[in-house]
Amino acid sequence: MSPPHLQGIDCINIPYFQLSCQIPKWGRSVYNVLPKAKTTPTPWQRPEIMFDTGYGPFPTYLKRFKIRSSDSCGCGSLGNSLHYVTSCLFITSYLITKSSADLEPLWWKIVMNNNNSRAKIRKLVHKLIQNETFFFSKRL
DSSP states (O other): OOOGGGHHHHHHHHHHHHHHHHSTTSSHHHHHHOOSOOSSOOSOOHHHHHHHHOOSSOHHHHHHTTSBSOOBBTTSSBOSHHHHHHTOTTOGGGOOOOOOGGGHHHHHHHHHTOHHHHHHHHHHHHHHHHTHHHHBOOBO
């Protein structure tokens, strides 16, 4: 049974959200970790959601909205969330070992369900926000 404030929403929106999560262009990173849309909240904090969706202080996201002129990290690689947590040379204390490309969906699920990995991700996102000018190329 759903909470009272969500009872009317269940039958209408859940199938729509489930369908939109399965479209590869939208919501695919979240779908790899949470394959079903549901009305119960996840135990994730805001930095973890920003990391998983790629929204937030990452150059690839900021370039999409023309806030940054480049989508590169300060080290020259593509500045997406996966780069910062697996291979960025500027943030070696927050790195998590990355698996092979064919096991990437499983890697996302393991990392996002591991409390230690999620703590590293929270610290990483906070560090990126605080030291934005050091990690990213110059603004437009």
